[in-house]
Amino acid sequence: MADLRVWSVVGPIFNIEMGVSCAPGDLVYYSTSNDDWRLADADDNALYAQAIVVAVPNIVADGTVVSACKECYVVDTDSPFTEAARLYLSGTAGKMTETRPTGADDLRQIVGEAVAQTTEFGAAVTDKT
Numbered sequence: 001m002a003d004l005r006v007w008s009v010v011g012p013i014f015n016i017e018m019g020v021s022c023a024p025g026d027l028v029y030y031s032t033s034n035d036d037w038r039l040a041d042a043d044d045n046a047l048y049a050q051a052i053v054v055a056v057p058n059i060v061a062d063g064t065v066v067s068a069c070k071e072c073y074v075v076d077t078d079s080p081f082t083e084a085a086r087l088y089l090s091g092t093a094g095k096m097t098e099t100r101p102t103g104a105d106d107l108r109q110i111v112g113e114a115v116a117q118t119t120e121f122g123a124a125v126t127d128k129t
Contacts, residue, residue, distance in 0.1 A: 007074070011070055015065050015066070021040060025053065033081060036063070040093070040109075042106050049111050086110050
């Protein structure tokens with residue numbers, strides 16, 4: 001997922017304060033101990049995805065406010081997903097994967113589904129999620 005971008009948002013967009021660097025399409029959770037948002041990670045059950053980053057300023061560091069949402073369509077020009085596949089929170093912080101996490105303590109959170117390729121999203125050669 002080298003070129004992930006948010007195509008359209010379903011529902012409200014809201015601002016959140018990040019505690020780490022992030023990019024559009026990253027899955028995030030609210031950290032009560034840090035009082036900010038961090039990258040969600042399937043390797044820890046407490047770090048489940050609660051939102052997805054929609055837009056960020058040029059530089060994102062601790063304390064930067066970014067836009068996020070609960071539901072959206074994302075486009076990845078690398079086309080890494082199989083149509084109709086379930087997408088899970090990845091063990092790579094902030095990312096999604098088609099591969100279901102298998103570790104004994106891994107969180108198996110479904111975060112989306114790869115949907116049909118149609119002209120509604122633009123070029124039919126790229127997968128839409």
